[in-house]
Amino acid sequence: MNTRMLCKLASLSLLFSSSAALADDDLGREKDSGYEDADLDAKSSDGAGFALGLRAGYGLPFGKAAGGGDSDSGKLSDFVSGVVPLQLDAGYFINSNVYVGANFQYGLGFLKEDCPEGASCSLSQMRLGLNVAYHFMPGQKLRPWLGLGVGYEMLDTSISATQLGISAKVKQSVRGLEFAAFQGGFDYKLNDSFSVGPFLTATVGQYSTVSSKIEVDGVDGVDPVDDSQDIEEKAIHTWLQGGVRMQVHF
Template sequence: MTGKLSRALAVVSLLASTSASAQEEAQALESSARDERRGLELTVGVGFQVGAGYVYREGAGLDRQVRDLKLSDAANGGIAFLLEAGYRVNSRWYVGAFGQYSHVLTKTNPYTCPEGYDCSTSQIRFGPHVQYHFAPDASFDPFVGLGVGMVLLNNKVSGPITQPAPGTVEIDSQSRGPEFVNLTLGGKWRLSDSLSFGPYLTGTYARYTTRSGTSTVNIPAVNLTQETPLEQVGDGPYGLLMLGVRGTWNL
């Protein structure tokens, strides 16, 4: 009887050990599958941006005075709309491209947007970037992103003039330049296997290096319409800071 009991216990022990090993192997395979998860990702976001630095240096404003134009002179910040698309190489690494459109909140000032003038400004940023995710399988996944890009600034101003005679002026300008670096810190709460949502903070360093556009003066009294190219200005180094929220879909 003792021998039969011993053999039965041995069989039970063997079965338990085999079951545990199988479970551990299944968990290891599942974890490995998560680590090797790949696929396309699409992200949309919205945030608020502020900036410091210069739009240009040594340029003439509407008052014809030559000065350096700071971002703080011309804008009260902006509302930024973000779009990212890329490929998740594995659970930790992502490679893709970003695009951002910002509606700039223009500020009334005597240099670029005097009282009574109609002023509108928008900015476009785009370029490649990469992300590293620290806890891809956790409920909250912090990440850091690094990228470079180009920036386009479009500005339109129109309003009345009194010199050399009563009339109107319309200025249409485009400034552009490289974004040398952008750094993003953020995190994602996992809402489902394919959807996550969370905050982000992006800082940039860039420079406007080229300005083009026209100034059109219209004087009805003498039936005159004159269009002239804008004068060149000095480079405008600046930095931006964007704070917002973003949602990501794993396709």
């Protein structure tokens, strides 16, 4: 091998070494800038995957529990002043934007009028449903979202009292379809998986069935009453609920 050939091989070797060094330097700058890590974080936190959520807040009733016409009788707000609901959400993000899932809610309610002296009163609400939501601005710290759902609602009241050795307990339950649940809010990302933010839900439903149960102890010859029937004069009612939602994205 002559001197000229050795010089050519040395030059080619230096060219390859310089190209490799430049590539390594560019890769190092990309890692230092955090672009690669940011992309991985966005994919892991905003992509497809399961999600669990918990909501807490306060709800106000509007509309009628039953009764048609223009009469003011049957207003839901005449019997219930409000509820404190806890709601569990479970679902799946199809992609960075679209979520589908189910929800279960249990709420403790407050009667409009004070419970009679010496009696014990309680009110509770349960809601079951399916919903879909669209989350805007994937990858951002603050993400607005809108959702729509359908479901089933139950509202239960119970009054019990004991006097002169006689105890009585009266339970009444109304239930029916929830035609629509309009939802919206903001999620603030605290880390890659956990977010928290305010929400607002407005439901539109109709009670279709009422059931009553009366039990009396201490009096001979009085049989318990357990009756269920359809509500003839159905009406539309609304629940407006607002509060805070926490969500974990797996």
